[in-house]
Amino acid sequence: MAFDWNQFLALAEELADRADDASKRTAISRAYYCIFNLAFARAETSGCTKPKGVSYHQWCWEQYTNSGDWSCKQLGLDGDRMRWLRVKADYKEAEIYRLDDKVRRMLQDAHEFLKDLAALDPTFPRP
DSSP, X not given: OOOOTHHHHHHHHHHHTSSSXXXXXXXXXHHHHHHHHHHHHHHHHTTOOOOTXXXXXXXXXXXXXXXXXXXXXXXXXXXXXXXXXXXXXXXXXXXXXXXXXXXXXXXXXXXXXXXXXXXXXXTOSOO
């Protein structure tokens, strides 16, 4: 049985309620990976093929941003924006200013992303 990436978002919501920064940073990461993996799978299902040597994340978001469809393009822009916060949460030692606000926003954005992805024309993104 295939893994349900939505479980990452559920875990992110649990982690967001904890007091420690590690849990909050991990919440950001899990929320991002929920939307990334679902968007990536959708791109592959629609016929897009990732070339060798290209970053999975870069390739995924480019499939959406390079679309002629505005809704699809917006998903790519939103996904890439969330990716940068995930990178900061996973790799940067510096304090994340207003971390609680950023976690809350990331969770809201992830839920909105999933809603918009589900509403997207099923033929997008196109190869």
